[in-house]
Amino acid sequence: MSAPFLLVAAAWEAVAIAGIFPAKLFPSLETVFTTLAELSLDGILWAHAAGTLARLALGFLLAVGVGVVAGILMGRFQVVEDLFLPAVSFAYPIPGLAYAPLFVLWFGLGDLPAVLLVGAASCFVVIINAWKGVKAVRPLWLRAAEVMGANERQMFWKVIMPAALPYILTGLRLGLAQAWRILVVVEMLTAVEHGLGWMIFGAREFLNTDVMLSGVMVIGVVGLVLEKQVFERVERYTVVRWGMLTA
């Protein structure tokens, strides 16, 4: 787990010490970690990280709420699928960045366009996976539940939801990665007050590459923690335990 990190770190140090680039543009790891420590002691880093995480949470929740509901309705009702699938299929492959400037024009600068854009950009992959998950529920389970007397509501909560969960979780995981990517860029565009993207973008003005690299590292660490601590845990507790997915 840590071997590849050490390898990359060693290579980085070698390049930094060799002086191929000016030290200002390619700082040594020591400089980066010193800056990282200073920034976190100042509290500046936390303020930026907190701003970013709050926008991530809001935007992603928006995507999950809209995406899971829309996806399940599409999977469950042919009418809804016929109505929405063409639009979803069209919007899904468009990078969120392509319409980011529009959101800035419509909603101004600051938090609102950032949150909405994160929600918009990450909801399609959630929709597609929830929809596929419902479609992939084994007809045998529906039959068994039907003959045992499940009504529509019970069928939904006790059969369709757990049966579609492996797909839904995959959608959430991809959606969060999407949200994370778009958010950092959007912060650069919309000039939010605090945000890691903004911190990186602002530092560029003063050639503070050590600050920029600190921001990149924090982004990487947060992403890793979300993946390992949140998604892997949820999966282990549900679909892996049920034998519906191998760990």
Add this chain to the structure above:
Amino acid sequence: MAQSIEARNISFQYDTAAGPVLAVKEASFSVAPAEFLCVLGPSGCGKTTILNMLAGFLTPTGGEILMDGNPVTAREHNRGVVFQDFAQLFPWRTARQNVEFGLEMRGVSREARRETARQFLKLVKLEKFADAYPHQLSGGMQQRIAIARALAYNPGVLLMDEPFAALDAMTRDEMQKQLTEVWQETRKTIVYITHNVAEAVYLADQILVMAPHPGTIRARIPLALPRPRDPLSANFVEMQRQVLANLTH
């Protein structure tokens, strides 16, 4: 509690791209309460179609089915069904939770559910595996859980569609023995679909022999062999020969 079944001239016609296909043609039979009926025939003879009509998954395109004298409708839930596929259990529920499913749908209280599930797991000798998930159990165990699940909400009729066909021969023999015990204890009316002559002779009070294209009932054979039946006894072998003669004739 066990119900009688009467099928009067039931037919079922599928509409396919190549035109209508008659899967079952004017089949009539009756099953007494607590009787064990085996429907025996080669693949494609319409035996599963008959089961699906009894289960209410399909509506006969001709004729009618009565259970305890009342016409069968899709929206009543007085039947238990066990399918051939092991994957019929819900993987996200433990063995016990699977067995509780039908009771849960009926709003039975948690304690009562638990107690009933315990009884039925005991009936299929799996009370020790109550908290295991289906993927942790062997195929034979999963099918026994499926039987417990289909019986737990006390349906009048148990319908079984080749439930042991995918098991190895040794496990299958054991399962047939256990099923006979479960049936003798619960006194359910059972309709059991199979293509295995020895299995039908081992289990049934009455065998319906079916022929394909279109699916028709070729013979109705009552069995009076005493239980427990010994598959190696002369009577048993003679009975098998008799059934086989009807099948290949």
